[in-house]
Amino acid sequence: MRRIGVLTSGGDAPGMNAAIRAVTRTAIRKGMEVIGFVGGYDGLIDRDTMVLDIRTVGGILQHGGTILKTARSERFKTAEGVEQAVQTLDFFGVDALVVIGGDGSFRGAKELSRRGIMVIGIPGTIDNDMGYTDYTIGFDTAVNTVIDAIGKIKDTAIAHNKITIIEVMGRHCGDIALYSGLTGGAEYIMLPEMEMDLEGLYEKINAGIERHKHHCLIIKAEGVPISNAELAAYIEEKTGQTPREVVLGFLQRGGSPSARDRLLASKMGSYAVELIEQETGSRAIGISGRELTAMDLDEVTDIKREADLELLHLMYSLS
Numbered sequence: 001m002r003r004i005g006v007l008t009s010g011g012d013a014p015g016m017n018a019a020i021r022a023v024t025r026t027a028i029r030k031g032m033e034v035i036g037f038v039g040g041y042d043g044l045i046d047r048d049t050m051v052l053d054i055r056t057v058g059g060i061l062q063h064g065g066t067i068l069k070t071a072r073s074e075r076f077k078t079a080e081g082v083e084q085a086v087q088t089l090d091f092f093g094v095d096a097l098v099v100i101g102g103d104g105s106f107r108g109a110k111e112l113s114r115r116g117i118m119v120i121g122i123p124g125t126i127d128n129d130m131g132y133t134d135y136t137i138g139f140d141t142a143v144n145t146v147i148d149a150i151g152k153i154k155d156t157a158i159a160h161n162k163i164t165i166i167e168v169m170g171r172h173c174g175d176i177a178l179y180s181g182l183t184g185g186a187e188y189i190m191l192p193e194m195e196m197d198l199e200g201l202y203e204k205i206n207a208g209i210e211r212h213k214h215h216c217l218i219i220k221a222e223g224v225p226i227s228n229a230e231l232a233a234y235i236e237e238k239t240g241q242t243p244r245e246v247v248l249g250f251l252q253r254g255g256s257p258s259a260r261d262r263l264l265a266s267k268m269g270s271y272a273v274e275l276i277e278q279e280t281g282s283r284a285i286g287i288s289g290r291e292l293t294a295m296d297l298d299e300v301t302d303i304k305r306e307a308d309l310e311l312l313h314l315m316y317s318l319s
């Protein structure tokens with residue numbers, strides 16, 4: 001193996017740069033060349049490249065976003081797009097491709113793998129929604145960003161005795177809500193993996209009021225099937241109080257990666273090159289406990305992530 005391609009795809013996640021750096025520096029130190037494709041799979045289709053060497057990946061470890069840019073490519077979903085991508089890899093003499101991204105990006109990677117290209121997937125998404133790995137790169141930073149926001153919102157909620165709905169990202173996965181709700185000291189969490197229990201929410205608010213606690217922070221994952229306005233109307237009808245609504249949005253995707261995310265990205269990026277050196281065939285890198293794992297790329301996208309109910313119970317016993 002002499003030349004490795006790298007791209008980032010899907011929603012950006014803090015730590016993607018750390019992974020690009022680790023892939024590049026490990027590969028170069030093993031005598032390989034690295035070529036970056038700009039803008040996810042679109043970069044493969046358009047032959048938009050960036051030279052990656054020891055220096056170009058200098059000074060990026062601490063930055064969110066991705067120096068390779070990213071996109072959710074619609075063109076790559078077509079047979080023509082995949083064919084163009086395969087031709088590009090052939091044109092540049094790329095022996096193996098590293099794809100840093102989430103579930104959708106891995107599905108794209110599988111298409112290339114089926115065409116005989118060795119692809120290594122590194123899980124990069126703030127959502128932590130990939131069932132085959134304990135953690136994805138970017139999740140820890142996003143949770144830290146959210147608990148910082150929760151702390152600030154809590155100050156003013158306590159000062160004004162306010163019920164506040166805080167909507168966090170995560171698509172169909174409630175992990176950002178669960179981890180940030182527990183570690184941020186929220187009163188209630190709403191996860192897409194759980195059945196909605198509005199009566200239970202009202203009881204929780206009421207139990208607080210009976211203990212002379214007049215604020216209540218509700219962390220609602222974006223995948224929960226009720227709008228913030230509907231939820232606010234329900235709370236208003238039951239309590240007579242108009243809740244505040246805060247949608248944290250894209251600030252959860254940016255920022256300097258946490259030490260945990262930099263570590264995870266560095267380990268996974270370096271491991272990707274080792275797998276390429278060993279010519280293992282296409283793999284998805286994950287982490288289980290302290291061990292990195294390398295599963296067959298074909299198998300991982302169907303593994304569903306379950307919510308950690310123990311964490312949920314802990315959260316309620318402590319709130």
Ligand code: F6P
Nearest residue numbers: 011102125126127169170171253
């Ligand atoms: O997958 C990361 C994520 O931020 C999700 O949490 C969110 O649902 C989605 O991306 C937003 O996507 P887009 O960037 O396409 O608006």
